[in-house]
Amino acid sequence: MIHSLTLSDVLSEHARSRPKVTAVVDGSLRLTYSELDARVSRLAGALAARGVGEGERVLWLGQNSHAVLELLLACSRLGALFCPANWRQSTDELRFVVEDLSPRVVVWERFEAAAPLATDAWVDDHAALVEEGRPSDLPPVDDGAPVLALYTAAFEGRPNAAMLSSAALLAHSMSLLVVRQMEPDFTFLNNGPLFHVGTMMFCLATLQIGGTNVFTPSFDAEEVCRLVDAEKVTQAFLFGQMIDAVAAANAERKYDLSSLRFVSHSAEWDEMTTPDDSPWCRSKMGGYGQTEVGGMLTFLGLAPGAAGFAGRPSPLVQVRILAPDGSEVAQGEVGEICARGKTLFSGYFARPELNALKSRYGWHHTGDLGRREQDGTITFIGPKLRMIKSGNENVYPAEVERALRSHPAVADAAVIGVPDERWHQAVKAVVALKGEASVEELVEHVRGQLAAYKRPRHVDFVESIPKKGFAPDYDALDLAHGGGNYPGA
Structure with missing residues (x-):
């Protein structure tokens, strides 16, 4: 085990080498690394007393909180698997996650979708769990053991839990x-959802460098301004319209945002913040990634002036563009982006057939199409299967179609993405009826089963859905119903 290094080991070292450095800020709670380490030890003891051990699962149902980081680190100490669930999901979606993951312990906040699922065995007070725990000697944990599970890729109508070691x-x-050229005084504001790898990857990089993680339950432009000013935040989870909203909230310069070393965005934004010259920010935070590769597989920051707008691979991975038979396609030809290396996931939880399919020929098959350019860089073309990008959220048509088809008046349904000025894409449902149903009724039916951002914003009624074999003919649907703006297009 002398070559093993877990997330918990990183924390234990910081507790010794950075005992007085602030590790966590969450509301009035401020923890140094030594204090965080002590809390994680107690939390691990409390979880162990509830039967959590090697390979067991712990689920978090709640918004952003220091509890997410503490639970992840405690599971790392125990050899267990931690999953922060998407709290924005419907009761039906959360029920699926609970049944699929079969967690030993669920730590949850009381909110509408989760409340009908709760039982007496669930823990709804994270602070009490920490206080009741007692540190104990634990056996060493292999750093190759899965520790974090994030649900993703609902192409077939239900998501899968990607496990990362x-x-x-x-x-x-x-x-x-x-x-990103992060330094030890790096302070990251966790205002994006921690059930997304985009926020989690910066949270963990900040932990690894010995920086400070600031937590806020969810994105609120005014609160982001306040926290950046108060905590001298270096970076936050901000993109596009979120940046615009923060700039608008600080239009009167009420807050000092100059500590925010960020990507150049607009004249107004650049005046408030400090435009950063790291490769990550110079490239507009560009690259290609997915949960299954730990976050980013390629970085545009590693390829200034590149022909491929996804850049070059991380130094710790290999990327190949493969044909369906597993052979590498020639430069300039389109194939599936495949990868292997140190940052890749350990497979999906309880999906042996899918895991075998995704890892065939010794490469992880991302499900996305790409091209190797003449300068060796990568261009991302788009998903092999259809995906809609609405705001910062991925919406998988199969998932919405499943919800629509469960309505008794729906004979068949297909879902496409249509251009939207605010969200880049909006969800449009194309529906064939076998009974009476209004647009409003169908939208509310979907809202009752799925997260609100997945509901159709538009509904077109048709006699029948065009097909390619058994699947909807999405190209024909796009042409007939105004589809467009798909990722990679």
Whole structure:
């Protein structure tokens, strides 16, 4: 085990080498690394007393909180698997996650979708769990053991839990540390959802460099301004319209945002913040990634002036563009983006057939199409299967179609993405009825089963859905119903 290094080991070292450095800020709670380490030890003891051990699962149902980081680190200490669930999901979606993951312990906040699922065995007071725990000697944990599970890829109508090990997460953090040029005083504002790898990867890179993680329950432009000013935040989870909203909230310069070393965005934004010259920010935070590769597989920051707008691979991975038979396609030809290396996931939880399919020929098959350019860089073309990008959220048509078809008046349904000025894409349902149903009724039916951002914003009624074999003919649907703006287009 002398070559093993887990997330918990990183924390234990910081508790010794950075005992007085602030590790966590969450509301009025401020923890140094030594205090965080002590809390994680007690939390691990409390979880162990509830039967959590090697390979067991712990689920978090709640918004952003220091509890997410503490639970992840405690599971790392125990050899267990931690999953922060998407709290925005419907009761039906959360029920699926609970049944699929079969967690030993569920730590949850009381909110509408989760409340009908709760039982007496669930824990709804994270602070009490920490206080009741007692540290104990634990056996060493292999850094290759899965420690973090994030649900993703609902192409077939239900999501899968991608499992990432400490080794993969720390390897990804090292790549991100280099490209973002993070330093020990780096302070990250966790205002994006921690059930998304985009926020989690910066949270863990900040932990690894010995920086400060600031937590806020969810994105609120005014609160982001306040926290950046108060905590001298270096970076936050901000993109596009979120940046515009923060700039608008600080239009009167009420807050000092100059500590925010960020990507150049607009004249107004650049005046408030400090435009950063790291490769990550110079490239507009560009690259290609997915949960299964730990976050980013390629970085545009590693390829200034590149022909391929996804850039070059992380130094700790290999990328190949493969044909369906597993052979590498020639430069300039389109194939599936495939990868292997230190940052890759350990497979999906309880999906042996899918895992075998995704890892055939010894490469992880991302499900996305790409091209190797003449300068060796990568261009992302788009998903092999259809995906809609609405705001920062991925919406998989199969998932919405399943919800629509469960309505008794729906004979068949297909879902496409249509251009939207605010969200880039909006969800449109094309529906064939066998009974009476209004647009409003169908939208509310979907809203009752799925997260609100997945509901159709538009509904077109048709006699029948065009097909390619058994699947909807999405090209024909796009042409007839105004589809467009898909990822990679």
